[in-house]
Amino acid sequence: MSTCRWCTSFGDDVAKLLQRYCAGSWLAEDEEKALNDDLDKCLECVVVYHRAKEELPGLHRRLWELETSRLLDLFSHAAKDAEPAKDLSYIEEDGREIGVSHISPAVYEDRLGVPLSEVLKYPYLLASPELSEMCVEAICKMEEYNSFRVCCKDPGIYLLLVHPNETVRRWAIGAARSLGKVDRDDFYDLQDIFSCMFYIVELRIPQNFPDMDTSYDPTTKMTLLQPHLYDSKNSKNYWLGICMLLTQLDAQAMDSLFLGPDKQANILLCILNALKDEEPSNEMDPFWPVLQCFMVILDCLGSRFWGQIEPSQAFQAISQSPSYSAELESVRQQTMISRIKTETTYDDDMVTCSQMVYDSNTKVSKVMTPICCICVLLVVPKLDLLD
Ligand SMILES: [Zn+2]
Numbered sequence: 001m002s003t004c005r006w007c008t009s010f011g012d013d014v015a016k017l018l019q020r021y022c023a024g025s026w027l028a029e030d031e032e033k034a035l036n037d038d039l040d041k042c043l044e045c046v047v048v049y050h051r052a053k054e055e056l057p058g059l060h061r062r063l064w065e066l067e068t069s070r071l072l073d074l075f076s077h078a079a080k081d082a083e084p085a086k087d088l089s090y091i092e093e094d095g096r097e098i099g100v101s102h103i104s105p106a107v108y109e110d111r112l113g114v115p116l117s118e119v120l121k122y123p124y125l126l127a128s129p130e131l132s133e134m135c136v137e138a139i140c141k142m143e144e145y146n147s148f149r150v151c152c153k154d155p156g157i158y159l160l161l162v163h164p165n166e167t168v169r170r171w172a173i174g175a176a177r178s179l180g181k182v183d184r185d186d187f188y189d190l191q192d193i194f195s196c197m198f199y200i201v202e203l204r205i206p207q208n209f210p211d212m213d214t215s216y217d218p219t220t221k222m223t224l225l226q227p228h229l230y231d232s233k234n235s236k237n238y239w240l241g242i243c244m245l246l247t248q249l250d251a252q253a254m255d256s257l258f259l260g261p262d263k264q265a266n267i268l269l270c271i272l273n274a275l276k277d278e279e280p281s282n283e284m285d286p287f288w289p290v291l292q293c294f295m296v297i298l299d300c301l302g303s304r305f306w307g308q309i310e311p312s313q314a315f316q317a318i319s320q321s322p323s324y325s326a327e328l329e330s331v332r333q334q335t336m337i338s339r340i341k342t343e344t345t346y347d348d349d350m351v352t353c354s355q356m357v358y359d360s361n362t363k364v365s366k367v368m369t370p371i372c373c374i375c376v377l378l379v380v381p382k383l384d385l386l387d
Helices: 012-023 029-041 041-054 057-082 105-121 123-128 129-145 157-162 164-177 186-202 235-248 251-259 267-275 287-309 310-318 322-334 353-360 365-387
Strands: 086-090 099-100
Touching: 012 041, 012 057, 029 041, 029 057, 029 105, 029 129, 029 353, 041 057, 041 086, 057 105, 057 123, 057 353, 086 251, 099 287, 105 129, 105 157, 105 310, 123 157, 129 164, 129 235, 157 164, 157 186, 157 235, 157 322, 164 235, 164 353, 186 251, 186 267, 235 287, 235 353, 251 267, 267 287, 267 310, 287 310
Parallel strands: none
Antiparallel strands: 086 099
8 A cells, every 4th residue: 555645744855745746847747646646535645735835835826726626637527427327227116217327425425525625624725616616516416415524623614604505505504513613722723714704794795896806816815705605696695604603603712703802893893784784675685694693692792792882773773674673563463373484484304594504593593583682672771771
């Protein structure tokens, strides 16, 4: 059995190996293939490679080309092999002919497990639209088999909470929940990707950036989500993703996010502004997920929340929102009926993404939202007096 070249090298040797790999022309053909094979199959090699890369910023542009072409090659080959083969099929009892692919779900996952983990660990790779599309295809396929499990809080998982593809969002919500709360140490590792996600909120989830170049520059840190990584036309889904993210933070991580030295105080103002936005009450109305974000933060930070936000402002933003008034009116009318309607009708077997997010924070469920609102409205003036 051959030995990995990246993860068995130490110190300067890795940097030299990386320089030779980047230059390409110095390598024998089989050496280049062996180095790529290691990156395709061994996650430790991937980690050693990316750690060495951090120290060599001059190589980033060329390495970005090598990384994206290596990964695209892998994903597209696996996708091709997973397609139903022309010469392989079986007949179902009802007479239908079902195509069989050349590789089993287990082989497919085995081939793409390390590459997908690399993309989730280093999510700037998703800035490539082609690679992002291939990853989406792979995650959707693995969701069919229910086979792709994660064991680390990789930043890409949280980034995919706002992805336009519902299956991907559903997978990301499940993965984030399975990994448990993000504590303060995790938070520092994930901070950069959270900032990218919050930056879109600060920009009010724009549908386009007329004055900005959104293409990714591989020589700098990723600071902005590329337009293909979120659905700008559906701010409700974006806020649902943000809500899920906030729900996963433990008290210390939330503290670092909103009260720490690099605090994202602007997000609280964005929440207030989004609550006030005059959106028509329709399926894409972001009011409830935004309010849910408000409640999750309030629940976690307690009275320190009011040091960041003026209680009367919050009171007005919620109570004057058309969505809130409409819901209150609807609750009033339904007091005659025993059952409070839920957000949308859905199959018993099909749990929507929003239900998954709300279920993550059982203290504040959608069905309870009007009542919670009333609680907030009762609590806000009291806290105002206390402060
Ligand atoms: Zn290795």
